[in-house]
Amino acid sequence: MASNQPDRGQRGLPGGKPKYSAFAIAKKAMNYHQDWQRAWRDAEPKAEYDAVIIGGGGHGLATAYYLAAVHGMTNIAVVEKGWLGCGNTGRNTTIIRSNYLWDESAAIYEHSMKLWEGMSQDLNFNVMFSQRGVLTIAHSEHELREMSRRVHAIRLNGIDSDILGPQEIKKFVPAINIDQSIRYPVMGGFLQKRGGTARHDAVAWGYARAADDLGVDIIQNCEVLGIQRQGGKVTGLDTTRGPIKTKKVGCVVAGHSSVIAAMAGIRLPLASRPLQALVSEPIKPILDTVIMSNAVHMYISQSDKGEMVLGAGVDKYNSYAQRGSFPVPEHMINAAVELFPVLSRLRMLRHWGGIVDTCPDASPIISKTDIDGLYFDCGWGTGGFKATPGSGHVFADLIANDRPNKIAAPYSLSRFQTGLLIDEHGAAGVAH
Amino acid sequence: MLIINCPHCGPREESEFACGGEAHIARPLAQNSLSDAEFADYLFLRDNPKGLFLERWRHTTGCRRWFNVARDTVTHEIVEIYPMGKTPKSKAGKAAYSDSWRRATPAEAAAKPGGAK
Numbered sequence: 198m199a200s201n202q203p204d205r206g207q208r209g210l211p212g213g214k215p216k217y218s219a220f221a222i223a224k225k226a227m228n229y230h231q232d233w234q235r236a237w238r239d240a241e242p243k244a245e246y247d248a249v250i251i252g253g254g255g256h257g258l259a260t261a262y263y264l265a266a267v268h269g270m271t272n273i274a275v276v277e278k279g280w281l282g283c284g285n286t287g288r289n290t291t292i293i294r295s296n297y298l299w300d301e302s303a304a305i306y307e308h309s310m311k312l313w314e315g316m317s318q319d320l321n322f323n324v325m326f327s328q329r330g331v332l333t334i335a336h337s338e339h340e341l342r343e344m345s346r347r348v349h350a351i352r353l354n355g356i357d358s359d360i361l362g363p364q365e366i367k368k369f370v371p372a373i374n375i376d377q378s379i380r381y382p383v384m385g386g387f388l389q390k391r392g393g394t395a396r397h398d399a400v401a402w403g404y405a406r407a408a409d410d411l412g413v414d415i416i417q418n419c420e421v422l423g424i425q426r427q428g429g430k431v432t433g434l435d436t437t438r439g440p441i442k443t444k445k446v447g448c449v450v451a452g453h454s455s456v457i458a459a460m461a462g463i464r465l466p467l468a469s470r471p472l473q474a475l476v477s478e479p480i481k482p483i484l485d486t487v488i489m490s491n492a493v494h495m496y497i498s499q500s501d502k503g504e505m506v507l508g509a510g511v512d513k514y515n516s517y518a519q520r521g522s523f524p525v526p527e528h529m530i531n532a533a534v535e536l537f538p539v540l541s542r543l544r545m546l547r548h549w550g551g552i553v554d555t556c557p558d559a560s561p562i563i564s565k566t567d568i569d570g571l572y573f574d575c576g577w578g579t580g581g582f583k584a585t586p587g588s589g590h591v592f593a594d595l596i597a598n599d600r601p602n603k604i605a606a607p608y609s610l611s612r613f614q615t616g617l618l619i620d621e622h623g624a625a626g627v628a629h
Numbered sequence: 630m631l632i633i634n635c636p637h638c639g640p641r642e643e644s645e646f647a648c649g650g651e652a653h654i655a656r657p658l659a660q661n662s663l664s665d666a667e668f669a670d671y672l673f674l675r676d677n678p679k680g681l682f683l684e685r686w687r688h689t690t691g692c693r694r695w696f697n698v699a700r701d702t703v704t705h706e707i708v709e710i711y712p713m714g715k716t717p718k719s720k721a722g723k724a725a726y727s728d729s730w731r732r733a734t735p736a737e738a739a740a741k742p743g744g745a746k
Contacts, residue, residue: 455677455679464670464674465674465677466675467675468677469677514631514700515677516703517679518703518704522630522631522643522644613669614665
């Protein structure tokens with residue numbers, strides 16, 4: 198599995214759009230950067246498309262891009278009710294890793310990791326993918342043992358994963374507190390060196406620009422109001438910018454999946470929850486990797502701007518409000534300060550929430566539905582960003598061929614009837 | 630931070646409570662008469678409305694008792710708090726209860742004594 202390289206299709210703007218390069222920057226400087234081309238057209242909706250993707254976030258734009266680049270479907274559109282990447286794509290903590298316990302998860306997240314590894318070249322857009330490592334900390338003997346079991350399972354799937362002791366962790370992350378007297382002492386950890394971070398906005402923009410280059414229409418400020426059906430088949434969409442005919446609709450709308458599903462009379466096993474994150478004021482570089490902790494439940498990295506980026510778990514109630522409650526950020530700050538006492542006097546700069554679609558087994562849904570031509574890619578919960586390219590790649594394959602490929606097949610909606618769940622709760626390290 | 634008016638202890642901060650998710654999911658008594666898909670409605674499928682949501686809360690660090698809350702998932706406004714085993718009394722709460730797709734499921738019919746198909 199791990200040796201298979203994904204089919205990247207036509208790479209590097211074959212449609213003829215002018216490319217970004219160091220040379221282009223130098224050349225444009227002569228003209229005071231006045232004549233940079235638009236990254237993508239502001240497309241008017243056509244009367245009919247071969248397929249329409251609902252949702253202009255990373256996953257939706259990736260789906261559209263791979264439909265065009267790999268499957269040659271260029272008469273397609275992405276409709277987005279706001280602006281590109283205005284939802285969870287621009288609200289996550291940008292962590293990327295593929296060190297999942299179960300084979301099904303390893304397959305899709307590693308598929309994604311391979312696509313990340315070539316993404317900037319594929320899209321001719323610097324997504325600032327930085328393989329700075331993701332280190333998950335264990336705080337008890339039991340957790341450490343469970344972790345080594347997971348590390349071996351991950352390695353059997355051909356994915357890099359190493360156990361570190363407290364001293365090795367201190368060497369790798371000098372700012373961390375490994376004093377054994379704290380409430381949750383650092384007992385060890387496991388590291389995925391290929392993990393890291395990327396610039397989340399750039400992912401949306403890069404996919405949008407490359408999809409546009411291949412002829413995909415990207416239609417912003419266009420909210421879907423209804424899904425037209427006839428005889429159990431999709432025939433089109435009603436939107437705020439008029440009806441659009443199409444026989445294939447891919448829904449990639451995260452927290453609003455249940456709302457779109459209800460338009461077609463479909464029910465999904467999802468709960469929409471707020472997931473909060475925050476950044477501190479910028480400081481000089483102190484952390485050049487990503488630290489996650491399951492027991493104290495917090496993850497932290499430092500952005501290129503110097504802000505400490507923190508995230509934790511979801512709020513405990515359903516919400517569509519894109520904001521959460523204060524106890525959650527307070528909890529993650531407590532955890533961060535215990536592990537990194539040096540952060541205690543930092544001030545918070547920004548704090549926000551996104552609405553994530555959580556699934557009962559903490560694994561996504563990539564599936565056909567009972568309605569012909571209606572497909573869902575949802576349920577990514579708190580862990581969707583890292584899966585952006587892999588999700589788009591397999592979902593495009595599902596839409597183009599009307600059957601899930603080997604990677605997507607386990608993520609069918611039918612698993613909630615057969616009981617073949619992919620239970621990544623706890624198994625996934627920190628809550629994704 | 631939500632301020633939740635516990636019917637037993639009065640208004641307290643959200644951090645004292647646990648949210649138990651969708652309310653009014655009755656366990657099917659005649660579960661053998663249900664298909665896997667019908668049983669999945671009970672076991673896995675959850676209402677996830679954008680708007681008024683009927684949910685259970687528990688005053689975990691207070692009286693430890695359960696109760697039902699009708700809360701808007703967009704504004705977070707709590708419209709009504711009512712006891713376990715009862716249905717909502719407010720107009721919006723009544724509508725949310727009767728309009729839920731769950732009312733029409735075979736799993737719910739099978740939850741009532743003698744209600745199996």
